[in-house]
Amino acid sequence: MTSVFLGMPVYAPRGVGALRGDMPFPEAARVALGNDQLRRNLGHATSTIRGKRAAVVAEVPDWEELRLAGEAVKAATMARLPDLLVRLEEQVTARGGTVHWARDATEANAIVLDLIRATGAAEVVKVKSMATQEIGLNEALAEGGVTAWETDLAELIVQLGDDKPSHILVPAIHRNRTEIRDIFRRTMPGADALSDEPRELAMAARAYLREKFLTARVAMSGANFAVAETGTLAVVESEGNGRMCLTLPQTLITVMGIEKVVPTWTDLEVFLQLLPRSSTGERMNPYTSLWTGVTPGDGPQDFHLVLVDNGRTAVLSDPAGRAALHCIRCSACLNVCPVYERTGGHAYGSVYPGPIGAVLSPQLTGVADNASLPYASSLCGACFDACPVRIDIPAMLVHLRNRHVEERADRPVPSPEAVAMAAMSWVMTKPGRFRRAEKLLRIGRLLGRRDDRITALPPPMSAWTATRDLPRPPAQTFRDWWRSRPAAPVDSLVEEDDR
């Protein structure tokens, strides 16, 4: 390490990378909800993956024990993350690799660009990687005159369509095959007559990418795991493009978030069982590539590992939020989320969408920069049940909402919501006040006089009545009914001196 860190951990910087959106979630969601094609694509894709996942998870008798093990390994890892990272560095270095430490996206991008420039290459091939998306590496390389080619089929669709990924595992989930055909026809030489048959589309991409694989001298990857005890990196994938990138080029540069380290191979075993079943709904993924430093005469002869913080230490510093770093990017939580299913990933603004994105992005950037995300959930809890490492996302969302409210509490003028919440709390801590408030509520009976329902209210309740009615308040509250009962037990009555 070149410097010693002192002081409070910093968030991921603004102006670089893809952790912040252009508009708040409710607005972005409204745009997405208006797109019927998107709703159909997402509904179809998420329900298919949900079904596959449920089937392969159900056949594992000790699935809950595996989840507990995954949670325990991750918690133990985070508790001694600095030691494990230093151990990882020692092992990678001892086996012929070079380790670089990047405080944030800007530093990481600069390190990678310098490494590529040193090779003289103008093009690199890439394995799908969330970390490089997060730091905006492709854009930084393009600015530096280097073209990065995505070789994962879905990432290629996104790249050729000049689009943004909308899912962690299936970045082009928002596209159907007709749209993909159109993108290929537009951007691939000789693809004018392409049909929308999945096989034909895949073959076209295969031919297109084969040339890149065979000519590239530099490859970029992320890492699903890094085993500290031996300095071994792991990439898990389905298409074989990863294996190509990780073995063919002369130089390999891996960019990895610091939370991806696991202590031992025994720990890795737990995650290699949890990940494929949770992500693609497969018992085992087709390709698991593992490499350790440099092997003379076999594979890349120059290996660099870039360890990126970019806000992760800030996440680690919050005891109630740090479990977000346990995420293994399986995206099971996205596929079961009723909000994600309807809005898609772009609405979240960040490269990490869905429930995990709603807790991870605001922690990496600071809650103020992603303030709408912790509220982008009905707290239904489906994400927690699906998470292979048992991240309690609903509890974390509630925690981040509280952090957001507390941060805003310093403002000289409180928000109308804060005033309303304080008023309600004041009313509800005294039953006498609460009874009088209930009486006031009965004025609402005037509103629904005709057919016992209220169909329009002023803001903020107009957000409700835009699509939903409210019943007319009843003539008698439960409390009043109870008091009117002939046999109301005397001992449960309280005095009315609680004004």
Add this chain to the structure above:
Amino acid sequence: MRVALFVTCLADAMFPQVGRATVELLERLGHEVVFPEAQTCCGQMHINTGYQREALRLVEHHVDSFAGFEAIVAPSGSCVGSIRHQHAGVARRAGRVALSHRAEELGARTYELSEFLVDVLGVTDVGARYPHRVTYHPTCHSLRMLRVGDRPLRLLRAVRGIDLVELPGAEECCGFGGTFALKNADTSAAMLGDKLRNVLSTGADVVSAGDSSCLMHMGGGLSRLSSDAGAVTRPVHLAEILAAT
């Protein structure tokens, strides 16, 4: 046994028939129901909207209101979920250790209605009669916070004359989510729209659930549909069906 009713602020003010049904049901089963009148609101909305400081007063008030009662029953999965799984944490984070312990103890003797009937009283046939076509929506917090499982369905299956039909996509959220329904109204409405399509596909006269809030949401959507297209399914709380004879 002697049972304290936590009616919940929403049922108290807006759906008193749910509280009345709970009282009638428990009394019919031979138990004494008391209503500690100091009770107001569990503070779930404050907690889930991020106002833990304001919620702390409500947690303390709730714990005080029910001190000394052996068993507390509420006709709401989400309020019981908050009492059992959030109250102690709110107190602990505020440095109120003693209150946190009291909240934890209270949470352990506070039951959602179907839990209380099946686990504590040991009954599934409560002697109800309800000759209607009913579909049941398992609310998220009953399902995933309290893990009530099939207890509500076991209770419903024992009701005389009921025509219980399965709800497609039953375990998916109706889109209520407390202030989520206001802050993310469009997404909430989209979730509700899909939920109601499934409800209407069952041809049920009644959609039932163990939470007045989720029923208010589904009912609000059904009411709007009925003014538009003549939907006839109406929301009825589980307690009302079980109280019917």
